[in-house]
Amino acid sequence: MVPRKILAGGLVLVSACLLGSGAWAAPAPQAAAPAVAAAPSVVAPVTAPDAVSVAAPTAALHFKAAVVQSGSYYEFADLMRYLLRHLVQEGLLAPVAGLQREDFTYDAAEDYVALVSAKARGGAAPSIEFVPQGVYNLNWSRADEAAVRAELSARVDSGEVNFIIALGTQAGALVTSQHFSIPIVVIDATDPEQSGVTAVGEFSDRPNVFVQKMGTRFSSQLMMFSELFAFKRMGILIDNDLTNQKGQGIEEIRSLAQKAGFELVPCYGDLMGASADKSEHDFARCLTELSSADIDALFLTLGYRPQTPLIAYLKPFIDRGIPVYSQYGAEDVRRGALISLAEPKMQTSGMFMADVIKQIAQGVRPDRISQYFNAPLHMSFNLEVARLIQWQPSFEVLLALDQVFTTISE
Numbered sequence: 001m002v003p004r005k006i007l008a009g010g011l012v013l014v015s016a017c018l019l020g021s022g023a024w025a026a027p028a029p030q031a032a033a034p035a036v037a038a039a040p041s042v043v044a045p046v047t048a049p050d051a052v053s054v055a056a057p058t059a060a061l062h063f064k065a066a067v068v069q070s071g072s073y074y075e076f077a078d079l080m081r082y083l084l085r086h087l088v089q090e091g092l093l094a095p096v097a098g099l100q101r102e103d104f105t106y107d108a109a110e111d112y113v114a115l116v117s118a119k120a121r122g123g124a125a126p127s128i129e130f131v132p133q134g135v136y137n138l139n140w141s142r143a144d145e146a147a148v149r150a151e152l153s154a155r156v157d158s159g160e161v162n163f164i165i166a167l168g169t170q171a172g173a174l175v176t177s178q179h180f181s182i183p184i185v186v187i188d189a190t191d192p193e194q195s196g197v198t199a200v201g202e203f204s205d206r207p208n209v210f211v212q213k214m215g216t217r218f219s220s221q222l223m224m225f226s227e228l229f230a231f232k233r234m235g236i237l238i239d240n241d242l243t244n245q246k247g248q249g250i251e252e253i254r255s256l257a258q259k260a261g262f263e264l265v266p267c268y269g270d271l272m273g274a275s276a277d278k279s280e281h282d283f284a285r286c287l288t289e290l291s292s293a294d295i296d297a298l299f300l301t302l303g304y305r306p307q308t309p310l311i312a313y314l315k316p317f318i319d320r321g322i323p324v325y326s327q328y329g330a331e332d333v334r335r336g337a338l339i340s341l342a343e344p345k346m347q348t349s350g351m352f353m354a355d356v357i358k359q360i361a362q363g364v365r366p367d368r369i370s371q372y373f374n375a376p377l378h379m380s381f382n383l384e385v386a387r388l389i390q391w392q393p394s395f396e397v398l399l400a401l402d403q404v405f406t407t408i409s410e
Helices: 074-089 109-117 145-157 169-176 217-229 242-248 250-260 276-291 311-319 330-335 347-361 383-388 395-400
Strands: 004-006 012-014 062-069 127-137 163-167 184-187 209-211 233-239 263-269 297-300 324-326 339-342 378-382 403-405
Touching: 062 169, 074 163, 074 347, 109 127, 127 347, 163 169, 169 184, 169 209, 169 242, 184 347, 217 250, 217 297, 217 324, 217 339, 233 242, 233 250, 233 276, 242 250, 250 263, 263 276, 276 311, 311 324, 330 339, 330 378, 330 403, 378 383, 383 403
Parallel strands: 012 127, 062 127, 062 163, 163 184, 184 209, 233 263, 233 297, 297 324, 324 339, 378 403
Antiparallel strands: 004 012, 339 378
């Protein structure tokens, strides 16, 4: 039996993935004139140039969805909040109690109960609802994957679940490794092509799978950091697990480092594991080791963050005048990192994916929808940290800033 954690309200979180054999196939497209390709948009996915317009199927598509997430992550929570709101606006999802709250968290016990209670109205219109006990949290660990493959395949086979939303690289790799015939959408994967979630290209190589691709989002971060500081040796925190490394974009970072001509100085640890105590220990150990290493820059990858003040860990780097970049985003910059380039809110990503789900519910095959999503990136900057490391940004950099913190806070 797969280990389960019973939360308030009776919600069951299983630290594993949703897998099984297929129970749904997209309706065959009816003959029609080729659709005219529209200009790409962050909120209006376009179909393949040779795709056909698909009339609404005779039997409406009523999706019964489950969510698989690589681990708990604020970006997943924000993205799902906006995605769900847009599904409600589009009429695919019934109104959800509390969804307009800014702290609505789909995988929290009471909020997921509210989400499950938003039942489809029935009738001819496409719709989506979420199944009870339908959030599967991998907790950044692979420990329970094999066990849940057998346990949850029956849920898909029986038709109880016929739609999967996968959040993150690990979850995406897991659910796409099986030969489903039900539709799968993979969201917010760091490098889905390099990690093997999907093949290279604008359109999916599998008819039932859609994988959101965010173009140069992650390479843009590192190249900007390199161009600003022209460092030679960059310290970096890397998770021990190869699957989690894919979520951190490590292969892409290694490739970019070679092209840009700087050396990586890694510290390995259990930085994205299910054990918070072990992750906290390794996070502190790595930063202690790197603080005295021969480096002239530090790259904070995705992974564990302490509940205690982050500045306590970063002060040794600041004292040495070492710039710290955060892959995590503005929250780290507020707490003591120098700079970050990231999507400030997941609103456009959530709207984009809601529109993808709407098209699939209307009968469009997932592999006929463009997977490219060009996220608007914002630059966050901590002026106090810049003063402490005695770095004066250029006028051009100042013009490019979207969010400036003048103090270091918690």
